[in-house]
Amino acid sequence: MPVNARQIVLARRPKGPPHLDDFALRDAALDAPRADEVLVRNLWLSLDPYMRLSMSDQGGLHGTVPLGAPLPGGALGEVIASASADLPVGSLVLSMAHGWRDHYLAPALQLQPLSPAAWPIQRSLGLYGLTGITAWGGIHGVLKPQPGETLFVGAAAGAVGSVAVQLAKRAGARVIACAGSDEKCAWITCTLGADHAINYRRENLGARLDALAPDGLAAAFDNVGGEQLEILIDAMAPHGRIALCGAIALYDGANYRAGPRNLFAAIEKHVSLTGFNAGFYFGEAPRIIADLAAAEAEAEAEAEGALIHEETIVNGLEAMPQGFIDLLAGASRGKMLVRI
Numbered sequence: 612m613p614v615n616a617r618q619i620v621l622a623r624r625p626k627g628p629p630h631l632d633d634f635a636l637r638d639a640a641l642d643a644p645r646a647d648e649v650l651v652r653n654l655w656l657s658l659d660p661y662m663r664l665s666m667s668d669q670g671g672l673h674g675t676v677p678l679g680a681p682l683p684g685g686a687l688g689e690v691i692a693s694a695s696a697d698l699p700v701g702s703l704v705l706s707m708a709h710g711w712r713d714h715y716l717a718p719a720l721q722l723q724p725l726s727p728a729a730w731p732i733q734r735s736l737g738l739y740g741l742t743g744i745t746a747w748g749g750i751h752g753v754l755k756p757q758p759g760e761t762l763f764v765g766a767a768a769g770a771v772g773s774v775a776v777q778l779a780k781r782a783g784a785r786v787i788a789c790a791g792s793d794e795k796c797a798w799i800t801c802t803l804g805a806d807h808a809i810n811y812r813r814e815n816l817g818a819r820l821d822a823l824a825p826d827g828l829a830a831a832f833d834n835v836g837g838e839q840l841e842i843l844i845d846a847m848a849p850h851g852r853i854a855l856c857g858a859i860a861l862y863d864g865a866n867y868r869a870g871p872r873n874l875f876a877a878i879e880k881h882v883s884l885t886g887f888n889a890g891f892y893f894g895e896a897p898r899i900i901a902d903l904a905a906a907e908a909e910a911e912a913e914a915e916g917a918l919i920h921e922e923t924i925v926n927g928l929e930a931m932p933q934g935f936i937d938l939l940a941g942a943s944r945g946k947m948l949v950r951i
């Protein structure tokens with residue numbers, strides 16, 4: 612039986628911060644699945660800053676979404692009709708390409724089956740998915756903090772940053788975190804356990820780092836790029852390590868690949884800047900997810916408190932464009948998800 616799918620399409624390329632008029636809700640009739648295909652009803656959709664990049668015409672890793680086309684993104688759904696022996700009706704599946712819609716048809720081979728797990732299923736789009744793998748990759752794959760080292764995390768109340776703070780603390784680092792409101796800063800110190808939090812909108816980040824880390828930062832997890840990355844380069848100790856995770860401060864601009872203007876300071880101080888892409892860790896995902904789940908179980912056993920994975924939930928596909936606008940503007944805490 613044909614199904615009427617609803618999709619959010621890109622109606623206009625955003626100029627600067629996205630606006631509701633940049634998106635449109637469209638109906639699309641989907642046929643019954645053909646050989647080796649499945650029809651999926653999405654249950655949860657992911658909202659991520661990188662989506663802003665494919666809305667621009669600057670190309671890059673995620674490509675450019677054509678105007679009028681449905682937006683891609685992470686999605687977790689249930690197979691409701693199947694012409695594939697591998698994915699019977701009722702299977703749960705993950706896709707990185709079929710977000711921003713409530714139903715889709717796809718070859719079974721393109722989808723990742725999801726085994727029932729001990730945690731709420733939507734965590735496979737967060738702590739036990741892209742978010743957790745990214746935080747793990749930056750902390751354990753790149754920075755490898757040593758006990759007692761001072762480590763900085765930017766956008767620390769967000770999805771990746773909030774997990775990175777906790778992984779760094781568990782590795783024994785002294786963590787200085789940064790976010791855009793006093794309420795977020797209180798949450799980062801009181802709930803996530805960071806040693807200090809700086810509100811970059813109200814305080815002078817460079818001056819606060821000088822005061823809190825007079826000998827310089829040993830390591831930094833950069834989610835923001837732009838001016839914040841320049842401040843970090845200036846604040847690093849000799850031989851400091853920076854993990855380049857994202858550059859959200861530049862995503863609304865005309866050149867999100869723009870580099871820092873003070874790169875020479877990295878030469879002077881023997882500072883390393885290592886870019887990393889979570890996709891390079893996907894092959895290790897089962898081990899990383901087991902590691903994150905074990906950290907949670909261990910923490911619970913020691914009554915330290917589990918890894919905190921806050922979710923900001925947007926209800927319904929219609930609300931997704933506003934959710935995305937809010938995500939970039941800093942309105943969310945933890946991982947932003949859409950419940951269909």
Ligand SMILES: NC(=O)c1ccc[n+]([C@@H]2O[C@H](COP(=O)([O-])OP(=O)(O)OC[C@H]3O[C@@H](n4cnc5c(N)ncnc54)[C@H](OP(=O)(O)O)[C@@H]3O)[C@@H](O)[C@H]2O)c1
Pocket residue numbers: 659660661741742745766767768769770771772789790791792795811834835839855856857858859860861887888889890938939940941942943945946947
């Ligand atoms: N390398 C990878 O493979 C990979 C994978 C996933 C994500 N990322 C990157 O990691 C970063 C965080 O992603 P996420 O999914 O965890 O999103 P998120 O942190 O949950 O949401 C973005 C946050 O960025 C902050 N922000 C927005 N504009 C800012 C600005 N101009 N200056 C400082 N902070 C700003 C906002 O918080 P405030 O209230 O604190 O401003 C907002 O809540 C992004 O740069 C993303 O592209 C990289």
